[in-house]
Amino acid sequence: MRFDTEAMSSDAHIRKVLNIVRTHLDMDVGFVAEFVDGKRVFRHVDGDQSPVAPGDSGLLEDSYCQRVVDGRLPELMTDACDNAEALTISATRELPVGAHMSVPLRLPDGRVFGTFCCFSFLANPSLNARDLRILRAFAAIVADLIHEELDAQRELKQKRERIEKVIANQAFHVRYQPIYRLNDETVAGFESLARFEAEPYRSPDKWFAEADEVGLGEELEIALARKALEALREFPKDVLLSVNFSPATIMTSSFAQLFATLPLERVVLEVTEHAAVANYTELSARLHPFRLRGLLLAVDDAGAGHSSFRHVLDLRPDTIKLDMSLTRNIDRDHGRQALASALSMFGRAMGSQIVAEGVESEAELDALRRVGVTKVQGYLTGRPMPLADAVQLVGVKSKALRKRA
Incomplete structure (x- = not known):
């Protein structure tokens, strides 16, 4: 797989990766979430039947994402309804959530940005450790793209502050x-x-x-x-x-x-x-x-x-x-x-x-x-x-x- 880095923005890259992974794993919904001030914010969402959209948010503690990061939930569940911890989350039955895969997005400094996730409405017993390794590999790519984008935003902020200071002074x-x-x-x-x-x-x-x-x-x-x-x-x-x-x-x-x-x-x-x-x-x-x-x-x-x-x-x-x-x-x-x-x-x-x-x-x-x-x-x-x-x-x-x- 090759991406044209000159023609695509970081956001476009992430959306492309998300679509490839979701399709390959035969999941209904894929998303990238960011952890912000105790909330899970959906930054990128892929899937025609997705119940969430970019910009939606909710309490982090009420999410699968937090439980995956802290170890209360495994990164791979072929059927979330078989997991007692998952059943404490209302979305498990309300959506419903069948198969679920989620891995942390770790930045180079070790900080967890959020999670890279896919799920389907039905269980999928065919998912295995190899599929999880694929998800982790693509999550590493996404984490690098996010890191580059955060660096670019930080640099742009510094430039703006520098120009504002020149004008003000x-x-x-x-x-x-x-x-x-x-x-x-x-x-x-x-x-x-x-x-x-x-x-x-x-x-x-x-x-x-x-x-x-x-x-x-x-x-x-x-x-x-x-x-x-x-x-x-x-x-x-x-x-x-x-x-x-x-x-x-x-x-x-x-x-x-x-x-x-x-x-x-x-x-x-x-x-x-x-x-x-x-x-x-x-x-x-x-x-x-x-x-x-x-x-x-x-x-x-x-x-x-x-x-x-x-x-x-x-x-x-x-x-x-x-x-x-x-x-x-x-x-x-x-x-x-x-x-x-x-x-x-x-x-x-x-x-x-x-x-x-x-x-x-x-x-x-x-x-x-x-x-x-x-x-x-x-x-x-x-x-x-x-x-x-x-x-x-x-x-x-x-x-x-x-x-x-």
Whole structure:
């Protein structure tokens, strides 16, 4: 027997095992039960005639399961009505219970999770020790699956608590990276970028991925954007501030509330091309009232994402930001030059500005000038910096750009 572990969840595996065992043993009902606070809770049930369903529960002491675990009942009974202890349980006659097999589900730490059980409404004298060994073998598989699932749940809980703590304590700060105009070599605006102070120390994309995994992506994005947008009070009114949002968060009420009273003519909303958009019509409709109020739209990471320029074509952004994978070594790569040139031509035709991200060398800068890029951002012209340092750059010409003008 082989299970496709990539395609099936732990629950699906357990249901499959339960069905195989119940069918092989010719039982009417099979189930996996968990012991919780003095109760037996049915987690998985198999059998068309089952009198119980997943989620049902009852007192543990009133069950066969407890008596099997503590030794008052044997793991195999070909006819429960022949056992005096079983007859003290009302279900024995009420269901009735004929043949019954049950083994404990023991986790690696020795703890009993519950039991793996099968029973039929009629006695079955053909059941023997070999059948019990089969049940035990499959119970061991189920116990391993349960252990893996409990570990996964524990890890997910730890991740959620970590993200909740980061948000509650604002265990992050914002850095601002300058975006320079090539025509006058001065700052056109800044992109706000998240940096996290909490452990484990890792890149921002890992924090956002974990937040999405535990259902807190929206909350983390909103918290960071709220912090970043405080810089609008410090920058002159002609300096733009870019903030990053996923399409999913843009569709939320939290996003609408955050942007309700902002001076949107000073804000650039960057939508990453890496993020999938379920419905472009809905996203465009969502953004429309904000764009009427002056919000500028940028498509981030153009040329890198799986969306294959759908963001650019369907959202009609004011700015197209070339991903660093496209600008890296563009001076030595004719293919990159051709694609950047085509995007620049497209931008001019659509009335969009072209910003090159990740510019690190003077040779890359020269190549980007030649293909029609109008703004640049990268370590060559300025690393992400604290707000106080960013304010000092406003109105000052870039030394890196002056050298190449």
